[in-house]
Structure formats: structure tokens, C-alpha cells
Amino acid sequence: MAAPPPIEKSLIQLNDVSKFYGEVLGVNKINLAIPPGITSLVGPNGSGKTTLMNLITGLLQPTRGSIEVCGMTPEDPETFFRNVGYCTQFDSYPKGFTGYDFVYSFLRLFGWDHAECEQRAWRAIDRVNLREAASRKIAGYSKGMRQRIRLAQAISHDPRVLILDEPLNGLDPLVRAETIALFREFSGEGRHVIISSHVLHEVDIISDQVILMSSGYIVAEGQIKGVRSEIEEHPMQVLIRCDRPQALASRIFESNNVVEAKVHGDGGGLLIKTRNADEFYLMMNRIAMNGIMVETVAPVDDDVQSLYEYLIDDGGGGGGSKS
Amino acid sequence: MNPVWLKQISAVLRLEIKKSFFARRGLWIYFLALIPVLIWGGHWMVMRYKAERMHTHAQASPGVTREKLLSIKQGMTTAEVEAILGHPASSRTVTRRNGTEFKYWTYSDGTTTRNITFRDGAVQRLNTEHAACDLQEDTVIFAGIFQFFYLRLAIFFGCMFVFMNLFRGEILDRSLHYYFLAPIRRDVLVVGKYLAGLVATTVIFCLSTIAQWTIFVLHFDPINRDAYLQQNNGFSHLLSYVGVTALACLGYGSVFLAAGILIRNPLITAATVLIWESINGILPAALRQISVIYYLKSLCPVEIPMQQGVPPPVALLAVNVDNAPPIVAVLGLLALSAAVVFISTRRIKRMEINYSTDN
Ligand SMILES: Nc1ncnc2c1ncn2[C@@H]1O[C@H](COP(=O)(O)OP(=O)(O)OP(=O)(O)O)[C@@H](O)[C@H]1O
Numbered sequence: 001m002a003a004p005p006p007i008e009k010s011l012i013q014l015n016d017v018s019k020f021y022g023e024v025l026g027v028n029k030i031n032l033a034i035p036p037g038i039t040s041l042v043g044p045n046g047s048g049k050t051t052l053m054n055l056i057t058g059l060l061q062p063t064r065g066s067i068e069v070c071g072m073t074p075e076d077p078e079t080f081f082r083n084v085g086y087c088t089q090f091d092s093y094p095k096g097f098t099g100y101d102f103v104y105s106f107l108r109l110f111g112w113d114h115a116e117c118e119q120r121a122w123r124a125i126d127r128v129n130l131r132e133a134a135s136r137k138i139a140g141y142s143k144g145m146r147q148r149i150r151l152a153q154a155i156s157h158d159p160r161v162l163i164l165d166e167p168l169n170g171l172d173p174l175v176r177a178e179t180i181a182l183f184r185e186f187s188g189e190g191r192h193v194i195i196s197s198h199v200l201h202e203v204d205i206i207s208d209q210v211i212l213m214s215s216g217y218i219v220a221e222g223q224i225k226g227v228r229s230e231i232e233e234h235p236m237q238v239l240i241r242c243d244r245p246q247a248l249a250s251r252i253f254e255s256n257n258v259v260e261a262k263v264h265g266d267g268g269g270l271l272i273k274t275r276n277a278d279e280f281y282l283m284m285n286r287i288a289m290n291g292i293m294v295e296t297v298a299p300v301d302d303d304v305q306s307l308y309e310y311l312i313d314d315g316g317g318g319g320g321s322k323s
Numbered sequence: 324m325n326p327v328w329l330k331q332i333s334a335v336l337r338l339e340i341k342k343s344f345f346a347r348r349g350l351w352i353y354f355l356a357l358i359p360v361l362i363w364g365g366h367w368m369v370m371r372y373k374a375e376r377m378h379t380h381a382q383a384s385p386g387v388t389r390e391k392l393l394s395i396k397q398g399m400t401t402a403e404v405e406a407i408l409g410h411p412a413s414s415r416t417v418t419r420r421n422g423t424e425f426k427y428w429t430y431s432d433g434t435t436t437r438n439i440t441f442r443d444g445a446v447q448r449l450n451t452e453h454a455a456c457d458l459q460e461d462t463v464i465f466a467g468i469f470q471f472f473y474l475r476l477a478i479f480f481g482c483m484f485v486f487m488n489l490f491r492g493e494i495l496d497r498s499l500h501y502y503f504l505a506p507i508r509r510d511v512l513v514v515g516k517y518l519a520g521l522v523a524t525t526v527i528f529c530l531s532t533i534a535q536w537t538i539f540v541l542h543f544d545p546i547n548r549d550a551y552l553q554q555n556n557g558f559s560h561l562l563s564y565v566g567v568t569a570l571a572c573l574g575y576g577s578v579f580l581a582a583g584i585l586i587r588n589p590l591i592t593a594a595t596v597l598i599w600e601s602i603n604g605i606l607p608a609a610l611r612q613i614s615v616i617y618y619l620k621s622l623c624p625v626e627i628p629m630q631q632g633v634p635p636p637v638a639l640l641a642v643n644v645d646n647a648p649p650i651v652a653v654l655g656l657l658a659l660s661a662a663v664v665f666i667s668t669r670r671i672k673r674m675e676i677n678y679s680t681d682n
Pocket residue numbers: 021024025026027043044045046047048049050051052089198677678679680
């Protein structure tokens with residue numbers, strides 16, 4: 001991949017940005033200066049992550065404040081979107097598109113000719129390992145495949161700023177690892193990679209910077225290492241959807257990362273509690289390769305909520321933004 | 324001009340033209356476009372069937388002439404009629420329960436047919452049919468169907484569906500951000516989508532206009548056909564009708580493109596525009612010019628005469644208080660459409676992707 005263009009202004013800057021949906025608060029008084037590298041926006045549902053990303057990319061207009069991305073604004077889409085790729089949370093696609101069409105047609109809008117678009121489209125599709133499925137209709141894709149084709153679209157024009165809304169959602173452990181490697185590679189070239197997640201465990205090790213959000217405000221910002229140790233004290237609850245929960249339970253108890261495991265009420269999954277999410281995810285990778293059909297691995301939301309309360313009340317930045 | 328624009332517009336056309344031609348739930352547009360064709364096709368079949376029947380009847384009652392046919396009067400007896408016209412080409416007798424006897428006789432000379440009803444042996448009712456169409460009358464009927472049905476309803480609603488869907492449809496499908504995240508200026512996107520809608524509607528509706536006119540010409544007998552094509556300027560009518568069709572797509576297209584961007588509720592939009600266009604005839608001159616139908620009416624080649632006794636609402640649709648000269652009408656419509664498209668390109672810059680609240 002070509003090196004990004006020289007960076008004269010290298011910060012994503014938000015100055016006192018607020019967004020209200022009528023009376024409803026989206027985000028409030030956001031001040032940020034994000035340097036290149038991997039930055040994670042972390043917060044529970046409704047905390048304003050998507051709102052913030054949509055504001056940065058001009059899909060929403062701020063009610064107050066101003067935003068600049070490396071000196072560019074979406075007012076000038078010709079420049080802006082050649083440099084910014086956004087993988088949205090919108091899980092909808094133009095009718096009848098195959099995965100390839102989705103990426104290719106997007107590139108055609110750049111004004112590039114067929115050969116260039118074709119080449120770039122395949123390169124992006126290969127990077128997310130979707131070549132076999134690329135000629136099938138997106139309507140028949142699984143959740144994870146749709147997530148990946150959107151990722152392919154976002155990176156297809158080789159942007160220097162990559163914004164991804166919950167890009168790890170719905171990915172199985174293997175693909176998740178590949179995707180994280182892709183982010184690392186991107187950010188290693190001096191680019192911005194901004195990802196959002198409601199699971200701190202899933203992003204904190206890979207992030208250069210973490211921004212914690214809650215109810216539209218930034219509650220903590222910076223390197224998260226200090227908070228990590230506290231998180232490990234607080235067990236996280238995870239729901240694993242798989243075909244043989246009992247078998248999985250016995251496998252899982254061989255590891256000492258898991259404090260508790262019980263079969264989910266509907267018999268199609270296993271609920272576990274762990275103190276070490278990283279180890280746990282690594283272990284899941286091995287199990288996934290060992291014959292048990294694991295469909296999804298997702299933190300239980302109630303539990304995430306309690307983690308946030310825990311963090312924000314006792315451990316985090318104490319409610320104030322410190323940009 | 325910046326060639327990147329052109330490439331981007333053609334990329335938008337690539338995506339949009341197919342969508343405009345084969346929109347989901349949009350097949351009824353083809354049906355609307357087809358209705359006048361079916362009407363004229365049906366009319367043609369009926370006339371051919373009639374002519375064939377007359378021909379058989381004429382052969383079955385030789386010696387019948389037009390004068391003889393017209394000399395039959397009410398009150399004549401069966402014997403008197405038979406004395407003038409000979410044996411009927413077809414006959415049927417029905418006796419009612421109360422004893423009254425009805426006879427139905429038919430004679431034809433090949434171009435005129437008389438159906439005679441006898442009651443108890445005396446002519447009670449006479450009914451005359453002609454094989455040839457009335458050129459003048461049919462030309463006016465063509466103009467009437469074109470103005471009242473085709474322009475005001477078929478093209479109107481066809482354009483409404485296609486052009487309002489350009490943006491609204493994508494908001495409902497939650498796919499508009501696909502465009503908004505590409506490095507294409509939003510005004511270029513508007514123009515590209517507008518052109519795509521224009522290609523689809525113009526092709527569909529102009530083809531239908533041509534088909535209507537062709538069947539209309541074919542349905543005449545050779546003498547009337549020649550009269551229509553040569554003395555009545557049939558070909559210039561065709562050109563005018565096709566031109567008006569294309570301009571209608573252009574004009575209504577721009578209005579509904581803007582409506583799809585500015586206004587959320589399609590029903591309110593449709594009703595407002597429809598009413599505005601309908602009362603056009605009674606508006607003051609300055610307001611009258613802010614409407615599509617005003618220019619289109621001015622360009623239609625055949626005036627529709629309003630006879631006494633036409634109910635006022637219909638007369639209202641047809642009155643052409645002042646016809647704009649053709650060049651003014653064409654330029655006026657182009658200017659109106661350009662202004663409306665321009666407003667759309669301004670407004671789209673502030674559009675937000677906010678799918679959940681837009682439904
Ligand atoms: N279109 C909208 N209209 C009204 N309120 C909205 C709209 N979109 C978001 N909100 C509100 O703004 C707040 C922030 O929502 P946002 O979608 O940004 O959260 P999020 O962090 O992305 O959540 P999630 O993890 O569920 O994706 C929420 O309170 C939400 O209810």
C-alpha cells in the first residue's frame with residue numbers, strides 16, 4: 001500500500017461540538033484532538049459513538065461547534081472523502097448488489113475508470129478475505145460477512161483516515177484477529193484509525209488511545225493502561241452461542257480464566273464469567289478450531305452497563321473531559 | 324468543464340438508470356403508459372370488427388344503397404321496408420310474454436349499417452352505424468386523452484414515483500449514505516440522479532406516445548389516414564406530442580425531485596401539486612407561469628373545443644386563457660425546471676442522514 005500523502009495537519013479536531021436530535025441529546029460539548037494511530041471510542045449503547053462519527057464525516061451537522069479532519073471538512077467532499085473512509089453501522093445496501101458491486105460501484109463514484117476500480121475493489125476484498133463470496137448477493141451474506149464487505153468498502157480507496165463504527169461486531173474470533181491486524185497495519189503507516197466498541201476488553205490492548213463516552217459526554221480520555229488492572233478485578237459476562245454448550249462448558253473449565261459457566265436458558269448457548277477477557281478470547285480461538293460450532297461470542301449488555309458504572313464511578317476520569 | 328464531474332455523473336447514471344426503469348413496486352408506471360395505447364388499440368379492433376360485419380351484411384343484402392337505407396322512416400311496415408331494401412342481411416324475432424312481437428333487421432351498403440326494430444310489424448326504432456371514423460372527432464379525442472389522462476395523470480404520477488424515489492426511496496432503504504460518503508459533490512449527485520430519472524421516464528412515456536400515435540394513424544381508413552397525415556399535419560402532431568411528453572417528464576421530474584428532497588410526506592406533495600396544476604387556468608397570469616401544465620398546454624397541437632354544457636370542473640382543466648408562444652413555452656419550462664433543480668442542489672447540502680426519524 002502506498003504511503004499516505006504528507007501530513008501537514010495531522011489532527012482530527014472537534015471544538016465544542018454538540019448535537020441535539022430535536023430535544024434529545026446526541027453528544028454534548030465534545031472537545032478532542034485526535035492524533036494518528038488507533039483511537040477507540042468506547043461507551044455503552046446510546047452513549048453517542050455513532051453520533052460522533054456521523055458528525056465527523058458530515059452525515060450529521062453539528063448543532064454547535066466545529067470539526068476538522070486533518071484540515072479538511074465534509075463541505076468539500078471531493079477532497080474529504082478521498083482521504084477518509086467510513087465504515088458505518090448502517091447494515092443496509094443498495095438493492096440487488098453483490099459484495100463486489102458494492103465496493104466497485106462506490107469506487108466508480110470517485111471518477112476512476114473501470115480497470116482501476118476493478119483492481120482496487122479486488123484488493124480491498126482480498127484484504128478482508130471475501131473473494132469467494134464477492135460475486136454473491138449481499139442479501140445472502142451472514143452478519144460477519146456484511147461487516148467485512150463494509151470494511152472492504154471503507155478501505156478500498158486507501159484513505160489516510162479510517163473511521164469504523166463497531167467494526168468487530170459479529171466477527172468470529174479468527175476474523176476478529178485478522179481485522180485487528182489490519183487496523184494495526186493501517187495505523188502503523190501513520191494514519192488515523194478510529195474504531196468504536198461497547199466492549200473495552202475488545203479494543204483496549206490494540207488502541208493507542210481510548211475515549212470513554214457515556215450519555216453523550218466524554219468521561220475519560222487517554223491511554224487506558226491504568227484502568228486495565230481495575231477491569232480485571234471486575235468479571236465480565238459473555239454469552240457464547242454454539243451448537244453443543246455442554247461440551248463447550250467442560251472444555252472451558254479446563255482453563256482458569258473462567259469463574260463461572262452455565263448453559264443459557266434456551267439451551268443454545270453458554271453464559272460464562274471471566275476475569276481475563278484477552279486470555280478468554282484467545283482460548284475461544286483454539287476452541288473454534290476444534291470442532292465446536294461457535295456462532296457468536298458477545299458480551300452481555302447488562303453486564304457491560306454495570307462495568308461502565310463501575311468504571312465511571314470509581315475508576316475512570318470522574319465525569320470530566322480532559323482534552 | 325471538469326472531466327471528473329462527467330465521470331462521476333456517468334457513475335451515478337450507471338447505478339440509477341436501472342433502478343429508475345425497474346423500481347420495486349414501479350411496474351404500474353408501464354401500465355399507466357400503456358393505457359392510452361390499449362384504448363386506441365381497442366378502438367381500432369372494434370372498428371375493424373364493425374367494418375368486417377358491414378361487409379358481410381352488404382354481401383347478404385345486395386342492391387342496398389345509402390339513399391335507400393336513409394329513406395326508411397318510423398311507422399313503415401315490414402312489407403314496405405322489404406319492398407325498398409329486399410331481404411334483410413340478418414334478422415331476429417322475439418315475442419314477449421304479453422304477445423308483443425319485436426323484429427330486429429339489419430341492412431348494410433358496406434359503409435353504413437341500419438339496424439331496424441319493428442314492433443308488431445311497424446318500424447319503431449332506427450339506428451345507424453358508420454364504418455369510417457370521423458377524422459375531426461377522433462383527432463380531438465386523441466388530444467383529450469393526451470391532455471386529460473396522459474399528461475395530467477399518467478406522466479404526472481409516473482414522474483412522481485420515479486423522481487420522488489430518487490432520494491426518498493434511498494432514505495427509506497437506508498442506503499443514501501453510500502453516496503454521501505463518496506467524494507462526489509452533492510449537487511453533482513442531484514444532477515446525476517435527475518438525469519437518470521429523466522432517461523427512464525422519457526423513454527417509457529415517449530415510446531408510449533409514439534405507439535399511441537401509430538395506432539391512431541393505423542386505425543383510420545386509407546382516405547382519412549391520408550387526410551390526417553397530409554392536410555392535417557399528422558407528422559407535426561407526432562413531433563409536438565413527443566416533445567410535450569419529454570418536456571412533461573423534465574418539468575414534473577424537477578418538481579418531484581425537489582419534493583423528494585424538501586418534503587417528507589409524498590401524499591401531501593402529490594395532492595398539493597395536483598391541485599395547483601388543476602386550478603392553473605383560473606390563477607392570475609404571474610402565478611400561472613409557475614406551473615408545468617401551463618407551458619405544456621400551450622404546446623399541445625390540437626385545441627380541445629369546450630361545448631356548452633361541459634361541467635365547470637372539466638372546463639377548468641381545459642381553458643387556455645392565454646397560450647404562450649411555443650418558444651416562450653419551451654424556454655419557460657426549461658427555466659422553471661432549472662430553477663427547481665437548482666433549489667434542490669442547495670437544499671441537499673444540508674441534508675442529514677437520519678434514517679430512523681425519516682420514515
Ligand atoms: N435519529 C435520532 N433521533 C433521535 N435521537 C437519536 C437519533 N440517533 C441517535 N439518537 C440518540 O442519541 C444518543 C446517542 O446515540 P448513538 O447512536 O450515537 O449511540 P451509540 O453510542 O452509537 O450507541 P450504540 O452502541 O447502540 O450504537 C442516544 O440517546 C440516541 O437515543
